[in-house]
Amino acid sequence: MSKGSYPGPGMLPPLVAEEMHYHEHTLYSVAANLPRTLSEPQEPTASTSSPPRRPSPAPDSMTVSSEEEVRMAVPHPNAYYCPRENGWVILLWKNSSVAPPLARSFKSDHPLPHQDRRRTTTDCVAEKKEMFEPMNKTHHFHRYQNAIDSRKLTPPFLRDLWEASPEKQRRRGGAILPDGFDPKKLKEDELEDSDEEEGRLFDLYICCQCQLYVVASGLIPGIIPRDTWAQFLEDKMANPPPGTLPKQSAHQAVETILLAIENHVFKGKHKPLRTDGTAFQKKLGYGPAVKEIFSLMGFNEESSKNEMHLRPPEIDSNTPHGKINRQRLLRVWVEISSWLYIYRKLNRTHLRGPVDEVLMLHTAEALDGKRNYSVHVNLEGVREMYQTAIGAHVDQIPRNLLSQKMVQASETDMLPPGVWQGLGLTYRSYSPELLAFGYLAQCRCDPANTMLYYTYLATIVQLMSTLGEDVPQQLQELLAIENSRNRFTQADLERAVAQLGFGPEGSLRVDYDNEIDDEFVANAWRARVKEAMHDTIDGANKLREANEAFRIVAEARGSVALHGMWEYSKSMMTADRAYKLLEIPEDTEDEMVITVFNMRLEERPHEVEKMREAIVTIADVRDSERLRQFARTGVDPGYIRAPIRPDLPRGLNQLTNTCYLNSLLQYFYTIKDLREAVRPMFQADAKTLADDKMTDDQLKKHRVGGRLVTRREIVRSRKFISQLAALFHQLEHDNNPAITPTIELAKLALVTSKDEEEDEVERGGTASSNDTDATLVEDSASPGARYGSPEEGTRSPGGTVLGKRPRKLGRATTASAMDEDTPVREEEGYVMVPSPPVSPRHARKTSEVKDQDGDVSMRTATPHAETKSTALEQPMAPIVPRDDEMMFGRQHDVAECMDNCMFQIETALLRFDGSGGPESSQDIDKTSVVKRLFYGKLRQRIVASPENASSRSSIHEKEDLFSHLPLNVTEDGTDIYDGLSGYFYDTVEFEGKKSRMEVELVDVPPLLQVQLQRVQFNRETLQPYKNQAYVKFHETIYLDRYLDGGDPQKKMRSKAIQHELTSCRDRWRLLKQGKGGAPYYNTLGSTISFLSRQEAIELPEADAQLINALRAEQEFVQLEMDSLQKKIVALKTELEALWADDHEVAYELTSVFIHRGNSPSWGHYFFYSRNLPGQPEQWFKYNDSDVTVVDKSEVFADTTGDTANPYLLVFARKGAEVVDTVKRAV
Template sequence: MSLRASQPGKTAPKFLHDLLRLDPQSVHSNRNILVDNPPQFDGDARTGPPLVLDRGSCKHEYYSHLERCNLPRIDEAAQQDTRWTVAASCRKCRLYLTLTLDYPDTGCRQPCPNSVYPLHHLRHQSTDSSQVSYHFECSNIACQAHVHVAYEQPVLSKADILLLTDAQALSRRHESILESTPDRAGVKLATPLDVFTRLKRYVSDSLITSNARRSFPARNKKFMEAFGTDCDAILYRLGFTRGEDTEGEDQWKLPSPMSFDDPDLLRHTLEKLIVEVQYLIDDYCASHATPNPSRPTYQDAKLDMARTLSAQAYDKVPGRNLASGEEDHPYYASLGALGDFSDRLIAFCYDRQAASDPSEGPYYFDCLHDLATNRGSELLIMKSSTLASQDVLSKKDINQAYKALGVDQDSQHTISDEHVIGIYRSRWSDTGPQGQADLKLALKTLGHARKSRSLIDAAADTVETNEQALSWLGADATQPDDMIVALYGVKVNDDPSTKDLARQAIELITAHRKSEMLQSWLATGEMTPAAMSLEDALKHFEIENLDGVDPEVLEVVFGMAPDGPVKDRAVSTIRKAMEDRKPSTETWPVGLISHGNTCYLNSLLQYYFTIKPLRELVLDFDKYKYDLTTQGAKEERVGNLHRPVYEIESFQSLTNDLRHLFERMIKDRGPAVRPEADLVCRAFLKPSNPEADTTGSQKDEAVDVNMTTTESESHPADVATSGSVEELTTVSQASSTTLQDDAVLTPPATPKAEKEGELLAPPLPPRRPETPSQQTRTNLEKAEEAARQQQDVAEVMEELLTRLRASIKPLGQDAQGEQLDQLRDIFNMRIMDTIIPEDEQASTKEDDFTNLMLLPPYEPTDIYSALDRVLDLHLEPEASKPVNVYKTLKSFPPILQISINRIRLGRDGKPVKSVDRIRLEETLYMDRYSEDDAILARRKQCWEWRRRLRGLQAEKEIIQKTEVGIDGPSALDGVGEWLATLHEVDALLAEVGVDALNVPESLALDLQQESILQRARLTVIDKEVRELEGSIAKQFSGPDFERLKYRLHAVFFHRGSTGHGHYWTYIYDIQNNMWRLYNDEKVEQFDKLNDILNADSWMQGTPTYAVYVRDDTKEQFVQPLCRDVEEVADEPMPDAPMLSEPIPSEPNYTALPEADRIQEVGDWNKVEAPQNTVNW
């Protein structure tokens, strides 16, 4: 726990008194006499179980380990750098205790004790359960002494002592020597005293650094008599090691702790062990009436602790002796005092408790008052009387006030002020004058106790503020004006004499709200329906504010509210406020309406629109367009392939479609536009060679041959049988015409018709108003199916960029023949692979990439760790023989694209989506992956650390992981405890004539020893893991590794699984310093940055693509907002051409205006449930 604002404490003598009695080895939950607050005493009984010692608790006898103590000198006063320590151990249970007192780094202005603070007043600050340590702090702000108490288990457990001294074990060791060396003389049966004295001798010798002889033969007679071979585990744990000398003889080597000037854990353990063994020798000699060979002297630690805490000479009541065993009254413990404290100290204790724990001040006043009476202390009686005259309340007074109002004790802390006032007023009218006076006094008492202004005002019957007016009427701030007037009527009807006060309350509320409706009521007695304020409208629906409120949720709230004129005015006011909050379409990006399964394409198009040089190239495409007429097919490769003429023509049509869309995104009023079907088809469908088409087929059939999906090539049945895609009936005739043009790669057969179509189109946005053919709908359905089947986000982005690049002029070609162009320069990076085969010379290979592909995460991670998995040293999985590879970036792009692969194979071999969190960074530094010898050396050091880290984590998992749901050491303990009870089972079996199990007695001890070793190993592993993780984190920190700075620009998100889902993207506007959410037709400001950087829930989705822009050129390359809205002039509708076909008997929906056709097909903007939204 951490220090609370309201928390009691205890004085240093009381603290020491509890410390000497506490046995942490037998403390149960919430019964720790050192840290738990004592239960309150109400004069008859405690409010909870008393904090007493548990049965079996040790009555400690602590003695100081002087070599480990740093005690205050006589009359030494604390300074800023004071650090006093008492190291002690209990002679009975051998528990080790360290008491430390020090001061904060800011120093202490006036350490306790002093004239104002005669004692430390210590409050519990925190508990470290892993090490059984407690931390306290003095409540005196000028002192703030820190007191730390730490406990350590004995070095030798009960099981260790049993193994060392068991009579049967000693006999077996004796017999083992005689069997192995029968002619050996002087072999004796060792006693427990022999074991203790020899162990003490070995350990004492090991602590003498000048001792040259630090080993002895393993067959040493005295050693074998005392320890044999069954105590090896204990010796290993104590630092003994076993080896061979130069002649090949087995040797035992003594522990080798560091010198005292450079102490370590082993020296500390061995020093404690010597004291423990001496205690065991003392006990054995006393119980067996044997002379003690050591005759040690001990120093009582109690006085050392008292001097450390400045608690050795406090002011006491004459004749009172705590050692008599008399239990103090519970009030003393509540005040943090002892029964022998003088009256002056009792008064000090009350002051400190009341100041430190003001919420329980009335109870401490009860303690002070009763102790003053029982002691007959003039000083304490005078103090309690003075406090009472200052309106300091006792808990008894408060309980009596609640009782007067009929509130039971269990409800005192949960009942609200409004409820208390309601009870008060309900009882007022039924009570006589004397009873009313008592009620008023009770309410006033509770007002002061609860620090409630409303209760105090209600008791005084004054109405001077808005809050008092609301309270007097029984209203609250959320209720509308009409309800305030209704409450006025109820109040006046109940008591007509309160009419003037009630009107005063209405006037105060009217002035505070500035309500025209209430002003009208005060002036005319009628409430005119004036315009409702937004605040009143929100109060009517119990809404705090409009920030972050979903409009769809708001409509549900409106629908659930009861009808009435107030509701209508409130709804109108809120809707108007929502409309006013919407950004102007002229200064806000437009959304893109989905064609059903194209939300990923919409996100991609929005992202490309924000890349300034890409957008400008597309808008000025005629300047960059590759001229097929004069130059023919390209020599350069695009996407590592030579592109035939028919592909380039189709890709140029795609770029033209994209130009048309970008122009609408700039000039259309919005708030959303729909990409043409042509663009959707050309983005997802693959053009085929017209020379391979079957001649003589109809024109519509040629379209189907020319535009095919990758899926249909390998699985033709999939598209043919797909019935889940909605039929789109709103595609323009231009889509059909354009696709047919791509198919035959010839000029249009009727250029005149095209020009007529252009004349028929309105100025903005350009439309293509002709009836769509069935073939166009088929191609659009194929494109939607391709979008649904597509699961590789990076592949779609790469393919679309390749098609755009193929449509423009080359600037040259690289060594591999790949085209150089303006679009490639935006995203291209050169990566060098360093390949290191086993036992062979390393080699390098360089290649160009437009994105970094991450591996699917298998656990929560961060962007740097994910990049390290790909770029740092790793085993190449697809190599024919073991090969290690690491990657280095030789050039860095202006726009860095990182693909976050989410698809991996599940246990059944089928693809599954990885939803593990990848924490993104708002700023990414890529220096650590650059080509530099010094950086490479640091990377290699990190690889070594990570290799070690993986090994430690694997070892930890082996130790901890079991099939029974608990860690390994706990499992060993459980089995060991169970085996230790088998002798009882053997006895029961013997009673019924069944042979015993005959489990070796040492097996349980062996398991316990193994458990101890495993826990010790886990501690070492955890420490080393923390050190390694810290080293890795610091390896690339500092300005030398922050030169290649990238800023997060866009993140693509997906919600769903491999079979279905939905895409959207977040894009950062550098110029306007805001994030926006692009979700199909909706573009909204987004303020929850943590949802982007640290998404880990289903609603937040999973990032699949992250885009960073180089910080030093960001203004040059990204510009999300680009709007130049043009006004559309009203023009008369031209006459429609005559239809050559007869008018159909049923309505021809495809001939309707586009907006009407959308309504017939369905609500394309509707957000479907995740399982119904298919969009890979």
């Protein structure tokens, strides 16, 4: 045993006692006596009322055994009989400084306890450190299985001669001699074991703190196996002779067997037993069990004169085989006598406790009324003796201190199996002191498995707490101390392994086991550390978790190398330390980091190594190849574009101020059907693109956006789609990290055909050469402005059949609500009115202004003065001329750019030759990829209020197409359903009166675009502003509540709740914002403070009564706001619960367009896209030339207080499969 090795797990005395022999089975010491001669009067061992038998004369040929021979029939002086098993257990214990001799074959995973420590203490429990304090709470034994050779015991225990090895039995012909066997031919040396053969192997239990050790055998079976004996007794009790009770039958049968043995061994009566005799059949019978018992005792069957006999075995001590048979018969005589002794004792003393079925008798029955056979053995229980010797007696270790709840938990699955045994004790012997002692002893003797023992301890304490039990103070303190020592449980280890990326769900996709080498574990830790350093949001917490997980795994593996790495990590350079060392903020650009590094190096040259480590750390955190090369060479390599994986999407380089165009182009590329529709136009020949040979009749058959198109627009659109197809081809095949769109593509996307014509007119050119009379008559608006209303023909883009609304009604009717004025007229029985003046929620027509970074405006509205005139009387204010020209034309906002692109895509895909496509407008609407993907149908209905219902028809209704749904942005705390509900159910002004506007979805598109209207108008400053309010949106939305049809009662209730909810929010907003942006509560407070403190001016009215009234009003305002807030929450909850089960029309979020900036006059656009269909949990961030994978939490983050927030959300109909985000030819 090498120095520093440990004896391994141990056990406390109560568990040792149970391991030595099953605790419900009692062991007995057996003292066998020579039967008295027949001439002597016999005293029965058990009291009986039967008269004494008459003495019989001694037989002529009696073979009398000696007292020594009978005593030696017990297997060993330390052998104890178990009547339950009909076998023997050898137990011996001793306090000795000399370790017992071990078997030659003994092998163990753990060495024996240190002998030097054991020699110093004879008994660690009996000896005292002080006057009254024992040295130990109890012994701590270690078990070594099959450690002791029974031949080396004192006295030795040898195998019985009839238990020869199979080979020797084969050579001898077996212990049961066949007919005609000549014992004289059997050599004496064949009966003796070889000196090289080991005896029986016994277990060794040795205390690691003192000289006490215990040797215990397993069960040594008796001559008659337990199962055979049990079957014999069962047969006798199941089939008693007439007039005999079941237990009497068994009792008589056992006595009969003993008498047969005694007659043969002690009385010299060697006459064969006649099995078909009347007495034999009555008391024994000759069934299979009886036949086997006599065969095991050496009796042989023989038949003569049609009679069956059992011939007793040869027992002449002068022959080797006779000696064997004699010893075996004496052993079986002792065993059956011992069993009968206990059998009688149990039934006469009414012993309590569990009794095996083999021994169980009904105490109401009486034994045989005749004088019983006298047994010649005395038995005494030894449980208390060996328990006291090893320290397991109840007086030494109390029992049953555990609560009933914990006992039940220990006996069921509530407590994992092996917990108590793992700590070396049993739940019956629990006490807080013993549990703490067992835990500490296990950790001391087997430190490699400390985690396992701490898991057991924590499990027990946790279960006590869970069951409502009071956890003893000693255990609480022990657990606290162990926690302070950084102990961890098995569950902690499993979490640590998962934290490092192992497991089927981990990033490594590798299961963790002992085959994993240390270097692989270290690399996994380094990867987690690197990820944590790259996380700017929760990096510090992730770094701490990664280091803690690494420590746990290192300690669990017992790896010195890994533990050393963890120790080093505590002083390892982190990103925070690196930035602090260089004294720079985290967002410092690489070039400036290098400059500052050189400055710091000049100031503190002695810290060169530490600063170089800081540079390396920052390079790793940023994944900056530039900083890595600088740290390696000391030379700044300049700007280096990071490589990008071939399977990731490509970015788009910005052309001056086209970041919003880049987002739009990337969005189009993610739409599978649109991408496939554009593909055929890649590398189209110039003739095809420039072909404008269309007849007027052909042109009249095609309408796009509700109007006819010109030859010029068709040719222009084909050029656009050809450029778009070329870009899509590059996005699929190009290996460059970012692609630069052509100037021509950007011009065609950003400049409408009408703008282009106006520019030519201003330059003195003409735009009519490609138009016909028919097209000139009906060409009343630009494509971008008119595109959204394919059903309206030449209606004004600013008009709607539904009258004035305090918001836009949809892309169909509001594509360019501020472009031009249109007079009131009637069409198809509906009143047509112009759109309302621009309001804080309506600013639509925009222009873009570059900021200092080259970013562009979100949208800039030209404000209109507030007026009290009705919509019929108020003309639109003129549009301020634009002065923000780009290098190729005027700028437009994102919505106009999208309109223009979609208009050109649909126009370019028109077919005029009749060979490949539809020619009627109806057919075009059915097959157009744009209409099919983006357009749905809605029904708008104006319902007059009850008091105004008599003026004209109370309901005005019309169906129309839509390509997006506008969502009003109001204040923080609303979600997408709140905004949509405001659109589908609103109050409008119609014919100068308040009316209710209801919108329902008749048909929904595969792609649903929801536009968040953030540009609003401040009536106080007469300036537009961007509303930064956070609008919560979801990964999946359900449009069932807005769909035509459905449960009318549910819809009616929903409208009522929504109406009340809107009223509460409007009132709360009024109180919150006050007049001029000053909340009423604060205004009242300021007024009260001023009036209470000012003394410069005498104000008679500002008395205490006025101040109290103002305070009362202030409290009333606060109470009303609190009440409204509670009601808003309740109504919102009720509304969502109403539609909780309606999930038929489900849409999944696919794209999120973001504008970053404080003002609508400038800002930056980028775009998130979900990786569908392959990896729906993965999101890409498209930021011009950079495309990165981001966590989903970034997309759905609460943007309260942030200037980067969504302005367009795109959802795909669940199951439509129209989005294929990543299309790369890898």
